[in-house]
Amino acid sequence: MYRVCVNEIVQLLESWRAALEDEKKRIRIFLQVPEGIKKQAINVARCLENKGFEVVVDVEPCFGSCDLPFHRAKIEGCDVILHLGHAPLVETSGWVKKEGLGVLFYPVKAEVGREGLSRLIDECVEILKDKGTRAVSIGATVQNVEIAERLRTELEKRNINVFTARSSRTALEGVVLGCDYSALKHVERRIDVHILIAGGAFHVRGAILNLKKPILHVNVEERTARFIDFKEKERLTKQRLILVEKFKEAKCIGVVTSTKLGQRFADPWKVKEALQKMGKDIVIISGDNISRENLEGLEVDFFVNLACPRLEEDKERFPNPVISWSTLLKYLKVIDID
Numbered sequence: 001m002y003r004v005c006v007n008e009i010v011q012l013l014e015s016w017r018a019a020l021e022d023e024k025k026r027i028r029i030f031l032q033v034p035e036g037i038k039k040q041a042i043n044v045a046r047c048l049e050n051k052g053f054e055v056v057v058d059v060e061p062c063f064g065s066c067d068l069p070f071h072r073a074k075i076e077g078c079d080v081i082l083h084l085g086h087a088p089l090v091e092t093s094g095w096v097k098k099e100g101l102g103v104l105f106y107p108v109k110a111e112v113g114r115e116g117l118s119r120l121i122d123e124c125v126e127i128l129k130d131k132g133t134r135a136v137s138i139g140a141t142v143q144n145v146e147i148a149e150r151l152r153t154e155l156e157k158r159n160i161n162v163f164t165a166r167s168s169r170t171a172l173e174g175v176v177l178g179c180d181y182s183a184l185k186h187v188e189r190r191i192d193v194h195i196l197i198a199g200g201a202f203h204v205r206g207a208i209l210n211l212k213k214p215i216l217h218v219n220v221e222e223r224t225a226r227f228i229d230f231k232e233k234e235r236l237t238k239q240r241l242i243l244v245e246k247f248k249e250a251k252c253i254g255v256v257t258s259t260k261l262g263q264r265f266a267d268p269w270k271v272k273e274a275l276q277k278m279g280k281d282i283v284i285i286s287g288d289n290i291s292r293e294n295l296e297g298l299e300v301d302f303f304v305n306l307a308c309p310r311l312e313e314d315k316e317r318f319p320n321p322v323i324s325w326s327t328l329l330k331y332l333k334v335i336d337i338d
């Protein structure tokens with residue numbers, strides 16, 4: 001399903017090694033692999049060892065390039081973090097400079113096969129025609145950008161205008177992240193339908209909550225194209241409004257912050273001050289991987305999450321109700337923060 005080419009990774013590593021001031025003979029790699037492609041980790045590690053590299057496989061959970069394990073990689077004496085599956089964020093180069101450790105990204109590519117892709121494109125065209133669509137945006141997770149390009153060409157051949165914009169967090173054209181739909185949002189006024197190419201439901205839910213126009217979800221894993229109307233948005237919005245009401249009633253709030261570099265979405269001390277002004281009793285809670293095991297037993301009524309904003313949807317992860325800071329700001333416009 002996802003193509004990982006070890007030769008391409010070796011080339012990447014070799015050009016990184018060649019650019020080093022004093023060319024090192026032995027390179028030790030800290031291999032970071034997200035859950036979806038973990039099955040390939042051992043094979044990649046073996047192949048790289050056969051090519052003369054030393055490899056340590058990181059087994060901590062990893063959901064995005066917001067989570068680079070500099071600390072663990074240094075403890076294991078590694079020279080470079082090799083991150084499979086995602087693209088760098090705009091902040092990454094700053095972290096690399098500060099931490100003094102190399103980071104290489106190898107964004108794997110989704111494979112559907114020629115026939116599967118043609119069928120998916122035909123399905124999309126049919127749905128768009130049926131809806132009388134004249135202009136669309138196309139956004140894709142980084143693994144699906146090649147498919148997005150192909151779809152764009154086919155739609156333009158059929159006189160459907162396609163618009164894309166750069167994503168704020170990756171600066172890549174048409175790329176979406178679970179926490180960043182700007183590549184679609186920036187062109188929303190010019191289009192009738194957003195096309196989102198992503199596996200699973202995670203990115204679709206985020207798109208529904210963040211965008212105003214209807215969405216055509218192209219699920220590459222299941223090889224389906226599904227038009228999403230506004231009913232789903234209403235349902236998700238209702239759930240959030242219920243949470244906001246619960247937040248208003250809560251007295252003691254745990255403000256949850258993560259030590260993952262790319263998951264620090266607000267200054268906890270400013271958030272604390274703003275919530276105290278609303279009469280809340282606040283305690284700041286910090287962790288790396290935010291989980292139920294870590295939070296269980298803390299005597300608070302409610303959590304406000306400043307880490308990955310999508311954690312609020314994973315109710316199992318929190319022993320008490322939780323809302324993300326960005327959601328709270330959106331629905332509770334009275335919050336006073338600099």
Ligand code: SF4
Pocket residue numbers: 063064065066067177178179180262263307308309310
């Ligand atoms: S913050 Fe969350 S949604 Fe954003 S890239 Fe990281 S894991 Fe994905």
